[in-house]
Amino acid sequence: MFSLQLIAFGLLTALLAHKRQLSLFLTLVLSLLILAAGIWGLGHPVNAVAASPWLAFTPLRSWFLLVLGIVAVMSSWYRFGYHDHERSTNFWMPLFLVSMMSVILAQNVWVFMTAWESMTITSFFLVVTDHQRSPVLPAGYIYLIMSQLSATFILAGLLIMGSHLHSMNFGRWTAEASTLGLGLKSWIFALLGIGFGIKSGLVPFHIWLPRAHPVAPAPVSSLMSGAMIKLGIFGMMQFLLIDLGPSNRLWPLILLAAGAVSSLLGVLYALMEHDLKRLLAYHSIENIGIILLGVGVMAVGIDWHHPLLISMGLAASLFHTLNHAIFKSQLFLAAGAVEQHTATLDADHLGGLMRSIPGVAIGFLMGSMAISGLPPFNGFISEWLTLRALLLAASHWTGLLAVFALGVAMILGLTGALAGMCFVKASGVIFLGEPRHQVNHRPIPRSMTWPIMGMAVITLALGVAPQPFVHIAGSVDPRVALSAVSFLLPVKSTLLAGLMVLAVGLLTLVSRPWRVREVPRWACGRVPDASMQFTSASFTKAIRTTFALIYRPHRNLSKVGRSADFPAQLLYRGGTVPVWDRYLYQPTYRLVWHMSRQSTRLQAGPVRLYLTYLLATVGLMLLLLR
């Protein structure tokens, strides 16, 4: 197996960081090899028990390797034109790729945790590439702290599992872990669930995500959002569902609830953002929630012994993992192009970029349609599958449990509609209409546009012909031998796409929209200008008032001028309260700070105090060990 050679290749690439072009090229080659390994692994199912004790391919791991490979290839290609010339990125990028690959392929606890930690550290250095800018370093530290917290939980969970199974080999775990007791399984579920949940950015552990992703260079954000946070989902599927098997029946419900809360809150926070990359980061939280809904349905199937639910949940979550990886990195790369083009990401300063960077705009638009789950793109298929899986779960249950499943499906529907609204806003305010401010435009090289367009083509292809991929995704768990294609049949995506192209083409030919005359827009008789357009804040006003309970919006109107009744100018300031920061993290932070201050009383004393401690400890030990 060539996984070790790949790691060596990655280390070599890191050492050549000082030669920019060579390093970029070698990183691209490395990404292509990872992609090839993923495809190869999907074609060669390996018995995990008999595999090598260090690194091994299984169908599930190959699927995630494929996800990583696609995102890595496109991001590495994109870096040829990206303006980031820091040598440190060239150094850390291949290491980051290699450690993500090792996390996926790891076959025992030690390899897994080493790779997991090196993934955290390399991504931290990538996030703080631009460390001279003001919010970058604090954002990086928050990310590091949250990641360490996640690693602690994961290590605790894995060690408990390992000590009870008397083995650190994941192959053995897959074979034996389902025999553990239910109480022990619940402990493992809680520890690993929190650990992986932090890494994948589930609410309420999401606070690092909208901080770290926007400050990182675009290819890094694309990799983190497209591939890295998926590894949390990978861990949950591998250890909690496939390895542990049936556990306490409360856990699937918790997974579903967590998925619903994350998806809804993620998209709601995204709607209020006008920084494009922060908006996309919140959408990652939303999509992780949607993936988790599929995982939850799979868990329901495992606990209630319902093979159709297992394979539907599996297909829905894995396919959405792939789809989200592709369209999210497509969107992040497009956001990076917008930033390089205009030097800003604030939507309310932009507008009309469709004319200056049409390729990026089309790529972003197609990504927007995909992430909003619209036909004929891939997001449509996976949201459709997830909804169907949830409705199947609802019909499997009765009474309040059924209502719970329907409620989750309805929240997913609401999330989809809100995501559509958010991306109408993002694409509309940034790429359409009239420019809101005059900004200097820097041209975008082809090597940045092509990867975005390439991703767009993949999202379209996966939406038009999803059957082979859904088939692979649904059969990743060898214990469920159901064909996943059968429940995908009614969607008829290929036929729908064909009919849609036909209808749109005919209607366009008939209506001849190229033979039109341009006239000034209607402005009630005034001279139209750019400030008449809706901004991202005004576009989402109704959502802000409808969900006031969640946003806690505030506004402040101050009058400038001598007369109070006839002010010369009105100043409006509005915003929303970052609820989790204010009510969960800041109190926790203050508590920890307070406790560490209190502990200085014990610690920062004179030498004789320490001697007293020593004496007291020795005395206590003598007393206890008597």
Add this chain to the structure above:
Amino acid sequence: MLGIAQIVAVLMVVAVSPLLWGITQTVKARLQGRHGPRLGQMYWVIAKTWTKETTVPEYSSWIFRLAPSIGLAAILLAALTIPVGGRVPAGWPHNLLTLFFLLALERFWVGLAGLDSAGTFGGLGASRVSTLGTGVEPALLAACGILWQVSGHTEIAPVASWFATRPLGALPWTLAAVSMGFVLLAEMGRLPVDNPDTHLELTMMHEATVLEYDGRLLALSQVAMTLKFSVVIVLGWVLLGPNLPSIWANLAIRAVEVVLTSVALGWIESRFSKIRYFQIPAYLSLAAGLGVLAFYLIAGG
């Protein structure tokens, strides 16, 4: 045979949709003591608009020019997925979830075109239409849940026959019907959510999104609007109405039903006023809540 029947049925829906619109407008006018337009007025309006010169606002891109085609195409596809006659040929897409996603596709492009028009009204309409969509989708999913409960999947055609052979209890049926009625009223852009007759910026939704359109592109939008109106009515009756073994009998029943519904809509529109925009979420939550209640009764408490 089935395929021909289905295509004929969909073509019929397309052909009569301006007429249904006309019926509603006429009934409304008569109830308000006006003479009102002719029944076929909408055909003339569309034909007249089509022959006018097509203008687009400056700063708009090809999105604005393409949006009416995509919007109408999405509604047409949605119409194709409805088994108007109660049955469809094997392999025909007739999935309720797909239908809702197609309606979302139309809404997405209407919103994009609104923002692309670079004016205030476009953005206003886009914002309102999108906001309305966020309230409609959960309620529609409640309907999906009910259908799944009674049939085991989300395909529409077998569901329709299920209603014929083993009808729902009276109470769940009523709740589901009221819930669907509420949400479909909102989806078709009629009172009490949107008023298609108004041109006052405080109240309009759909009108704001098409304000900058003209000529052939406006005509496409008008066709899409009337088609969506009748598609939504037909969908409601296919899901809730009776279903006979004969397709042609079903088509005849559908025809009677949609005409009666258009008359009823005219009556509703002259009896009720439009609710405030900021109260629409409450209205749609009520629809969704009724749907969940119906679902609970069917799922067995």
